[in-house]
Amino acid sequence: MIKAISLSLLVLSAPAFADLQTASKNACMGCHAVATKVLGPSYQEVAKKYAGQPDAEANLAKSIKAGGMGKWGQIPMPAQPHVSDADARKLAAWMLAGAK
Secondary structure (H helix, E strand, O other), rough: OOOHHHHHHHHHHHHHHHHHHHHHHOOOOOHHOOOOOOOOOOOOEEEEEEEOOHHHHHHHHHHHHHHEEEOOOOOEOOOOOOOOOOHHHHHHHHOOOOOO
């Protein structure tokens, strides 16, 4: 029983770890953090701002790739063309879920 529970917890936590790993792999963590503002907003702030907006995931994925300015203040987010479309969508979904 304990092995089954441990395996279930590992499987349930794997997607969150994979998305934090994706953020790290794509150098997102240099400017962002899960719960605190660094240079850019925290992922939890992003989730609050975009909560309930139609097409939030697609718009956020597009912003990750194209960059932007003025959404969070004067510091622009540079374009991230090296981030694959799949990773951008994965990161957007993870952020909108509160980066948990």
